[in-house]
Amino acid sequence: MSPLDPNDLQAVWLTLKLASVTTCLLLLIATPLAWWLAHSHRWYKGIVSALVALPLVLPPTVLGFYLLLLMGPQGVVGELTQAMDIGTLPFTFAGLVIGSVLFSLPFAVQPIQNAFESIGKRPLEVAATLRANAWDRFLSVALPLARPGFLTAIILAFAHTVGEFGVVLMLGGNMDGETRVLSVAIYSHVEAMEYGPAHLLAGGMVLFSFIVLLGLYLAGGKLARVTK
Amino acid sequence: MSDIRAQFALQRDSFFLDAGFEAPASGVTALFGPSGSGKTTLLRCIAGLERAAGSLHVNGETWQDDTDFMPVHKRPLGYVFQEASLFPHLSVRANLEYGYKRIAPAARKVQPEQVVEWLGLARLVGRNDPSQLSGGERQRVAIGRALLTSPRILLMDEPLSALDTTSKQEILPYLEALHRELDIPVLYVSHALDEVARLADHLVLLEKGRVIASGALQQTLARLDLPTAHFDDAGTVIEAAVAQHDEKYHLSRLDFPGGQLWVGRVEQPFGTVVRARVMARDVSIATQAPQGSSINNILNARIEEIRDEGPDKVIVRMRVGDAHTLLSRITRRSRDHLGLKDGMFVCAQVKSVALM
Numbered sequence: 168m169s170p171l172d173p174n175d176l177q178a179v180w181l182t183l184k185l186a187s188v189t190t191c192l193l194l195l196i197a198t199p200l201a202w203w204l205a206h207s208h209r210w211y212k213g214i215v216s217a218l219v220a221l222p223l224v225l226p227p228t229v230l231g232f233y234l235l236l237l238m239g240p241q242g243v244v245g246e247l248t249q250a251m252d253i254g255t256l257p258f259t260f261a262g263l264v265i266g267s268v269l270f271s272l273p274f275a276v277q278p279i280q281n282a283f284e285s286i287g288k289r290p291l292e293v294a295a296t297l298r299a300n301a302w303d304r305f306l307s308v309a310l311p312l313a314r315p316g317f318l319t320a321i322i323l324a325f326a327h328t329v330g331e332f333g334v335v336l337m338l339g340g341n342m343d344g345e346t347r348v349l350s351v352a353i354y355s356h357v358e359a360m361e362y363g364p365a366h367l368l369a370g371g372m373v374l375f376s377f378i379v380l381l382g383l384y385l386a387g388g389k390l391a392r393v394t395k
Numbered sequence: 396m397s398d399i400r401a402q403f404a405l406q407r408d409s410f411f412l413d414a415g416f417e418a419p420a421s422g423v424t425a426l427f428g429p430s431g432s433g434k435t436t437l438l439r440c441i442a443g444l445e446r447a448a449g450s451l452h453v454n455g456e457t458w459q460d461d462t463d464f465m466p467v468h469k470r471p472l473g474y475v476f477q478e479a480s481l482f483p484h485l486s487v488r489a490n491l492e493y494g495y496k497r498i499a500p501a502a503r504k505v506q507p508e509q510v511v512e513w514l515g516l517a518r519l520v521g522r523n524d525p526s527q528l529s530g531g532e533r534q535r536v537a538i539g540r541a542l543l544t545s546p547r548i549l550l551m552d553e554p555l556s557a558l559d560t561t562s563k564q565e566i567l568p569y570l571e572a573l574h575r576e577l578d579i580p581v582l583y584v585s586h587a588l589d590e591v592a593r594l595a596d597h598l599v600l601l602e603k604g605r606v607i608a609s610g611a612l613q614q615t616l617a618r619l620d621l622p623t624a625h626f627d628d629a630g631t632v633i634e635a636a637v638a639q640h641d642e643k644y645h646l647s648r649l650d651f652p653g654g655q656l657w658v659g660r661v662e663q664p665f666g667t668v669v670r671a672r673v674m675a676r677d678v679s680i681a682t683q684a685p686q687g688s689s690i691n692n693i694l695n696a697r698i699e700e701i702r703d704e705g706p707d708k709v710i711v712r713m714r715v716g717d718a719h720t721l722l723s724r725i726t727r728r729s730r731d732h733l734g735l736k737d738g739m740f741v742c743a744q745v746k747s748v749a750l751m
Contacts, residue, residue, distance in 0.1 A: 289476070289478075289480050290480065290482060292444055292467075292476075293474070293476065293480045293482070294482075294493070295444070295466075295467035295468045296442060296444075296467060296468075296472065296473070296474035296494075296541070297468075297493050297494030297497060297540065297541075297544055298468050298469075298494050298497040298498055298544055299468055299493075299494075299497055300466075300468050303468075303497070304468075307493075308482060311484045312482075312483070312484055314484075
């Protein structure tokens with residue numbers, strides 16, 4: 168078995184960085200979105216829900232393809248980023264982050280939305296009668312009560328980003344240190360018949376995923392017992 | 396101006412609320428009516444939890460009118476919900492102090508130690524998980540939590556209805572003590588006449604989203620044109636002072652202007668004013684002072700009004716002294732046999748009195 172080369176270690180590092188940045192951004196985006204979905208009665212709420220859930224059913228290549236067009240030199244976003252002197256986003260880390268955020272959006276929004284919905288109106292009404300303003304109610308009541316939902320969202324978003332392949336390949340290709348993440352590295356090793364490093368990386372992924380899911384279920388059970 | 400003036404209109408699906416009332420900003424005002432009459436919705440409008448068209452003035456301060464709507468968290472009120480709704484992620488103490496911490500230190504007129512003492516929370520305040528408390532304990536913590544915001548008005552939405560009889564009996568004395576010791580006006584939603592008779596000073600009667608009557612408890616309960624007079628447990632309330640104890644027969648005498656009542660021994664000092672509830676079904680009428688009756692309480696009364704109630708019964712309102720009334724439910728046959736008429740002087744025989 169050949170040991171991992173520095174490029175592989177870089178791929179591991181890049182993957183963790185991508186997943187961390189994506190998860191942080193997702194929390195910022197998904198929290199207000201989930202709050203709105205949990206409390207809104209607008210007619211277009213259904214449309215927004217469907218859009219958020221779309222990445223669940225679409226093949227990642229479809230999402231990657233459209234993002235590539237959109238962010239490419241002729242795309243709307245591409246023209247904008249070029250005008251802003253950033254260049255185009257495909258084949259950059261930033262481009263991967265955008266793709267990952269969209270791809271994992273439902274995995275972050277849905278657990279948080281479910282958590283907000285299960286709190287119901289009552290605790291927030293109680294807090295309002297106890298002089299808490301809207302922001303205070305959100306921080307002191309909604310957030311702590313939705314904690315299990317947030318935990319699930321963080322773990323799912325992180326793990327889902329670590330495991331993504333299609334979007335990355337369509338959008339980022341296979342550039343060392345910039346866009347070559349773990350799943351792509353495994354694919355390249357297999358293509359080159361280098362089964363040793365492929366085994367190591369793939370086995371590592373299996374172990375990592377198992378530990379994450381185990382942690383999720385243990386934490387979930389514990390939380391369920393605490394909040395019961 | 397220490398009063399509450401409310402007027403609200405609200406359309407919700409098939410339900411329409413169009414209710415207005417005025418009540419003194421002191422003592423307990425009961426919002427009373429059958430379920431679906433809109434009393435909880437009215438209370439929620441007062442709290443600002445429902446946004447209805449209308450106006451609300453409390454002690455001369457405008458909480459809502461055509462142009463302004465004070466948000467819930469700015470209204471100096473306390474709200475006790477039907478279910479205690481304690482925050483599950485906070486300890487009992489943190490629940491109690493949630494609102495207390497959110498008001499200006501100078502505005503903190505009620506202190507945690509006082510509330511702990513009033514509501515008997517000493518044993519509970521150190522507990523971490525509020526879900527381990529019994530229903531009655533949880534509701535006491537919820538009441539304390541509301542009081543600790545030093546509210547200028549306390550709104551209670553059937554705080555006892557989710558509790559079993561034992562828990563109810565456990566909480567009622569605390570509510571009465573609150574009534575006596577705290578100078579906070581209370582709006583109390585209830586559909587139980589016995590609770591209202593026990594706690595309220597003022598009564599607002601609702602039916603199908605409208606206020607059909609509003610007035611002092613004793614006068615309103617005695618009005619024969621209102622549905623309350625025709626309930627099975629219809630009756631009036633007499634406030635009387637403990638005047639004498641009879642050790643031999645284990646009785647106490649209660650005096651009120653216009654008469655006296657003998658009741659089972661009351662463990663309270665002379666002069667204490669207690670509430671006695673006399674039900675219409677426990678009062679019979681004689682045209683002359685009866686001889687050889689087992690009934691202890693016979694009061695001189697004057698008939699004010701008689702109303703038919705169903706095919707066989709009538710309900711009679713009588714005045715006792717200047718300020719008190721009694722209701723009596725008798726058969727139409729008795730009315731005709733005795734020739735009872737408005738203005739007649741009679742003897743009201745009170746078979747039993749419920750002390751509250």
